[in-house]
Amino acid sequence: HKDERFSSTHPSVKIILIALRFISLSILIILLFKPKLLNEIKQVEKPIIVFLQDASSSILNYPDSTYYTSEFKTLIEENNNILSEKFDIYTYHFSDEINEGVNMDFKGKKTDISDAFEEIGNRFYNRNLAAVVLASDGNYNKGINPFYKTSELNCPIFTMAIGDDTPEPDLQIKAVRHNEIAYFENEFPIQFDILSNFDSDQKHQISVINNGKTIYTESLNIKARTPISKEIFIEANNEGIQYYDIIINAFDGERNTENNRQKVAIEILNNLQNILILSSSPHPDIAALTSALEEGKNYKVTKSLFHEFNEEIEAYNLIILHQIPDFTNRNKNLLDNIIKSETALFFIGGKGSKWSEFNKVQELVEVKTKNVMQEVFPIINKDFGPFQLSENCEKFIESATPLQAPFGDVILKEECSSLFTQKIEGITTNNELLFFAEKEGKNWAILLAEGLWKWKLFDYQKNESHDNFNELFQSISQYLTLNKDKRKLRLQYPKMIDEGATFYMDAQLYNDNYQLIEDAEMSLVLTDPSKKEFLYSFSPLKRKYQTSIKNLNKGSYEFKVNSKFKNEYAEQSGTFVVLESKLEQQQQQANWKTLKQLSSNSSGQFILKENFDDYSEIISSNINSNQKVYFNEYLSDLIKQKAIFLLLLLCLFLEWIIRKRLGTH
Structure with a gap:
């Protein structure tokens, strides 16, 4: 029903009503499609300064350490408060990991400056980072050189030099090298370096102590900055895990004696290693x-x-194949089983070897030859790492008689560790002669020559013993069988860890056919130094079981690992030691050289202690204090916009008012 007021109204009013209806309907239709609106927010960020405080225990090594445990915190707070007027200040302390705030306990066991830089780079990525302040002595014993992490910060680094870089007379033992395993009643080598930063006329005594007894002593003359590399041989007289302390006596007045001692752990085994030698024919x-x-x-x-040969091969730790495969192709199934097994394998080639078949049965090397033999001399690879030979043994090898090797090309197909290469008619070649590889958990060695019996005779002729010849092949066999024990329950774990480190143990369980069992129940009972027992369980992890234990205090620990699979049980016991971490005490001279490199490479400044009080002024006057403006864009639902909602209500309300006044209903 419409009264006469609407029909007589001015046309412009009708147009307004149409417009209002059109606007409200348009808004409703548009909202049905759930449209998004692009928004932009402006943010203004003050420049950021990050303060990094070295909280490792090395800070306590210096005579002025009480200053850093008392007054230094107040100095940091006062200067950072001044800087906070223009900058946003973030404060962190670090040792081997980074945490917020400052910490004046200085109990950190390790120092990793590179990790602290990397963490700051990640936390403040794409932020207005104006500077990093590093208060440290510059010494680090974990991670890489922090110099290589400065590019990730992309800002000036101001280094506050803590400690004293004045060198003091010091002796130290470094770079101890040894095998993890040795065998009972055999000798094993320990190598280490002795360093000194001063000349000394007196002799300094080196001692090796095992179970409280001195088992080796020697006196040395030492010169400044002339490292002495020592190799000593110790007889394994006790079974189990043995700990050996290597000590150089301190001189009168030596302040830092923590680096005069190093401890090593070696497992002494008394179990026989079963070795099988198979040959194509009798041979010397x-x-x-x-x-x-x-x-x-x-x-x-x-x-x-x-x-x-027709016996089982699983019980052997090492199989040596002499001139196998040969030209007869007899017992081919045995060769296939040997290749497929996990038992370590040592190929020795010769004139009787069928090289074309040899190239097929293994994937490490290809020998291209027409089975013509030639004389070759061994050249020792000085960078060979898997094991080490004595100097006498190396001299014996370098002067030994030639071996007979195939004439042709040797092409490696996998990454290998070469001990000998070939010297032919006085020319050193790149052809491998004796090399090692590990593939899918199996150790391999390949010697592409025969005539070893001549080396044995030559050793006796030259040295009146077979010691060098025996050492060479015992070392090869020990390396190949090192991790190939035939116990059904096998454990891998560190014999020593530093206090604060996590102890990890890996376990593998095998059945009677030495097939891996992956669904057994396994547990560890740990006995701490006070004889309290703790129970831990193993978790399956790929082809092994693993457990980890944290927060172990220093001392000697015993353990027993028990496994259960169906109705079969296995058990193995052992020990390990948690040592008091003294890495931070090894170096008692500040490393200001690194601090200077960090600051100069990043356009920062190196600040000495006498200028600590004014470090806020030094920093603020040398960095850019401009604010950074960010524009952040984001999408939001149009229906959430209040203006759109009010416009819709306004249109509907105005239309209703006008029509009401015109009598339209």
Whole structure:
């Protein structure tokens, strides 16, 4: 029903009503499609300064350490308050990890400056980072050189030099190198370096102590900055895990004696290593190898012609194949089983080897030859890492008689560690002669030559003993069998850890056929130094079981690992030691050289202690204090915009008012 007021109204009013209706309907239709609106927010950020405080225990090494445990915190707070007027200040302390705030306890066991830089770079990525202030002595014993992390910060680094970089007379033992395992009643080597920063006329005594007894002593003359590399041989007289302290006596007045001592742990095994030697035919090399290995006391050697052997191979720790495969192709199934097994394998080639078949059965090397033999001399690779030979043994090898190797090309197909390369007619070549590899958990060694019996005779002729020849092949066998023990329950764990480090243990369980069992129940009972027992469980992890233990205090710990699979049980016991961490006490001279590199490379400044009071003024006058403006864009639902909602209500309300006044209903 419409009264006459609407029909007589001015046309402009009708147009307004149409417009209002059009606007409200348009808004409703548009909102049905759930449109988004692009918004922009302006943010203004003050420049940021990050203060990094070294909280490691090395700060307590210096005579003025009480200053840093008392007054230094107040100085930091006062200067940072001044800087906070123009800058946003973020304060962190670090040792081997980074945490917020300052910490004046200085109990950190390690120092990792590079990690602190990396963490700051991640936390303040794409922020207005104006400067980083590093208060440290510059010493680090974890991570990489922090110099290589300065580019991630992309800002000036101001270094506050803590400590004293004046060198004091100091002796130290460094770079101790040794095998993890040795065998009972055998000798094993320990290598280490002795460093000094001063000349001394007196002799300094080196001692090695095991179970409270001194088992080795030697006196040395030492010159400044002339490292002495020592290699000593210790006889393994006790079974189990043995700890050896290597000590150089301190001189009168030496302030830092923590680096005069190093401890190593070596597991002494008394279990026989079963070695099988298979040959295509009788050969004098077999007798030479057998006698060399049996001299080691921990080796039980079985030898057989290849085509006559019909026993199981799983019980052997190492199989030596002499000139196998040969031209007869007899007992081919045995060769296939040996290749597929996890037992370590040592190929020795020769004139009787069928090299074309040899190239097929393994994937490490290809030998291209027409089976013509030639004389080759060994050249020792000085960078060889898997194990080390004595100097006498190396001299013996370098002067030894030639071996017979195939004439042709040697092409490696996998990454290998080469001990010998070939020297032919006085020319050193890149052809491998003796090399090692590990593939899918199996250790391999390949010697592309025969005539080892001549080396044995030459050793006796030159040295009136077979010691060097025996050492070479015992070292090879020990390396190849090192991780190939035939216990059904096998454990891998560190024999020593530093206090605060996490102890990890890996375990593997095998059945009677030495097949890996992946669904067994496994637990560890740990006995601490006070004889309290703690129970831990293992978690399956790929092809092994693993457990980890944190927060262990220093002392000697015993453990027992128990496994259960169906109705079969296995058990293994052992010990390990948690040492008091003294890394921070090894170096008692500040490393200001690193601090100066960090500041100069980043356009910062190196600040000495006498200028600490004014570090806020030094920093603020040398960095850009401009604010940074950010514009952040984001999408929001149009229906959430209050203006749109008010416009819709306004249109509907105005239309209703006008129509009401015109009598339209």
